[in-house]
Amino acid sequence: PMKQTNERLCALAQKGDAAALDSLIENNKSFIGKVANDLFRSMNLAQSGLNLDTDDLKQAGNLGLWKAVPKFDAARGM
Structure with missing residues (x-):
């Protein structure tokens, strides 16, 4: 199957997918x-x-993306 865009996946995720x-x-x-x-x-x-490594930063990035999904608005053009 064709890879879906981030925008489409985000819209689906906002609907509980x-x-x-x-x-x-x-x-x-x-x-x-x-x-x-x-x-x-x-x-x-x-x-x-600070006892941080790249895995800590990657996990923070994943969490940031997860937290951003409900706030994403494709109509804003970004």
């Missing part, structure tokens, strides 16, 4: 991972003493 939410998170794992790795390096978190 748990599989769409799972797909949305799965489809964005590589993007979230890249952002997490970039932040980890740019903020020098390995030396920060």
Whole structure:
């Protein structure tokens, strides 16, 4: 089957489609991972003493996406 857009998956997830939410998170794992790795390096978190690693940042990214789904409004054009 054709991969659905993030916008379509988000709309389905807002209607209670748990599989769409799972797909949305799965489809964005590589993007979230890249952002997490970039932040980890740019903020020098390995030396920060905060005891964070990239997995912590990836989990925070997934949680952020999950929390953003109910607020997404495709009509706003972003």
